[in-house]
Amino acid sequence: MGSISVRLRAGKEGKQNIYLHFNYGRKRQYRFATGLSLKDKKHWNADSNSVKNVKGEPDSQNINSKLSLLISKGNKLLSELEDSGSPIDNLILKKHLKKIKEKGSSSIRKKVPLLTEHYDWFNDHFSVHPRPKTQKPLAKSTLKPYKNTLRIIKDYEKQLGIKFTFEHITLEFHHDFISYLQKEGFTSNYIGTQIKNIKTIMHDAYERGLHTNVDYQKSGFTKPKEEVNHIYLNMKELTAIKNLKLKNRPKLDIARDLFIIASMTGLRVSDFNNLNTSNIEAHKGIRFLRVKTQKTGKIVLIPLHPFVEEILKKRNGEFPPSMPDQHINEALKSIARKAKLKDEVIIKKTIGGKQVETTYKKHELVTNHTARRSFCTNAYKADMPVVDIMAISGHTSEKVFYNYIKATSLERLEKISSHSFFN
Template identity: 40%
Template sequence: MKGSLNYRIKEIKDSRGTILITYSYGRGTEVVIATGKKINQVSSWNKEKQRVRNIAIENNSSIINQWLNNKLSEVQQQLTQLQFSNENFTNQEVKSLIKKVLGRATKKDIAIATDTNEIKNLKWCYDWYIKYYTKNPTPSTKHPLANSTLRSLKTCKKKFLEYCKETGDVDFKDINMDFYEKFVEWLQAQNYSNNYIGNHIKNLKAVMNYALSRGYHNNIDFKKREFAKPTEKVAKIFLKETELQSIFNLQLPKGLSHSRDLFLIGAYTGLRVSDFNNLTKENIIDIDGSKFIQLAQKKTKEIITIPCNSKVIRIFEKYDGNPPSPKLDQHINRDLKIIGAKAKIKEKVPVTKTLGGKEVTKPYFKYDLITTHTARRSFCTNAYKAGIPTFDIMAISGHKTEKVFYSYIRATNVDKAKKIAEHSFFK
């Protein structure tokens, strides 16, 4: 709970005193409310301990002090919940909430406090988490949630509510290994992949974790090692330089051409779709007669400068020196399958997935697997094979360790061996 919550005494007639509760939570922002408890002498109040002295003239001191202890604890808890649910709470909401706890609320106070202090269950937290971190930085990333993460959370919340509708309400206390097994089994019955199911578990754990940190529950079963998100490696393709050239050479109608141009900017710069799909003319700069793209990455906020090759420059020239305008990710992904087929990228790629708890292998045409993320993976892999130092590629891609980088690119052991063989040590 932010702010300072205290008791103090106010003198009334005949040197008697009435006990007030005060809540200060900002410069010049203080709420003062009478508790309804009085003492016989102002001098009986212990200012340091903020309690009534245990002396003869105050024969009810122990009862009053116990009441003050209980109410202080309850008010602290309610204020914590208020701050968690609404960072822009008002003085009136604070007053109504405290008066309700003290048993001194009017009908209006009760209505305001009830609305303000609704029950914080798991469903409520899912909604709050999505709404709050859409605009505010998360404690882990220090940035608001990305659009892709928000879409994932909304999908997971929808499925969780479907599960609750079929099986009965699920709250914080119910998130244990028994729930985990039943929920995973329920998702498997709908023929979902392990990675899709794992995404549901990951998001549910994130919501549970933040609710735990706010004191809404004390259930830590979800932190057990066994309560893990199912995961598996799936085929992640990249496009070779020759395949990118085939896409570049295509004559396409306006809509497909627009998607192709955005994709190729990503494939030749390594930018994430959130960046290459939101470039402006201000991001294109000239340094010593050469064109560069310079921007603060949306995900990491780090400023990067990337040289433009001749193909990227030609794409900009098509748009009068501007980048292509943004386009919905799902529309680009839809178009990329058509573009890949037209470019005859028809290699068969076996894809193995666990669907409904069973491992299934199915061949796909490579063009059916092309997405906006293929652009970034293609850049990293092709740059690595071309001999660009790994450190320089990682500076653009944002990978923090070489181990993660090598698991990301599509380079075989032979590719890596060839690259090592170029070192002077082996000459």
């Protein structure tokens, strides 16, 4: 069981400030400033934890009365927190002691729910049940970053030696958590994803009446975000990749064909990696793919690009077999190098709170997701209407869609200059 002791600390002009020291576990202590003080250390009675009734301490009776009440309330607080099964830490003690100091009391709810407990439930529940907003369960690709955030929160809890309740998620937590993630060397956008996921869990718990803390809704509880110069491949570069002779390298051949299909369809890896002949249909002589996307559940119709038809012909009408994401990404570095994608690309990122500028060869940056960006950008440069590109890519927000358009300012200039307004 926890205990309380009273200690003095020297203040200004020889005054002695009175503090309560809470001991609530092995090496777990909290020092609380009572706001009370005495004029001289000689006037303190350590046996009774009180100020002596002497001429030099004219306010001794009032100080002793307030101090006695704080000690009594503090002991009661420790007892109630232990009985409730709630976690005890400095932040929790500070919050309740502040209420006691200002209002004379602080209510303790039985069994305060923990953030990670609800987070675990959220992941399990919505992996099989539809979310109210989307009317669909969380896709595997969406569930993965949620699980990553939960793991990071638990690691942070271990470092602090506490368990977060919903009341912990304040603007102060927001600042400290971001600082922790920066020290861990994460990028601003990755940190932003963690904040976004926490806000989602907090909002779900709030709507279920599990807490009344609205700090996560405040303007200061923002998610860091920055524009990163992600690459795309133009049609000349994609053609070079398509034309590579890889018959003696079957794994590279499969990865290359999957990448080209993705670059001509705009499909995510979870979709292009699972295509089969049942996805191919025809309408008025037009061959196209009908795909129910895993992430959104929407059905998209995509005309078969000649590059895709070429791959199907090479494989006797079949799509390439699926391949683990990471294996495709590993293969793509080698494939892009063989295609001589050697242009230098400067990538600026905020890592660990500091902006870092790194120069890469283009082939070092090619990944699965490069294909989706390449589709959107090349279709945009080819004057395909944005609404039609979005119908294929499955984007529902133009704001998000335009993040995928990686045309340079000069490439945009060329496109804009051909508009009738400038002619």
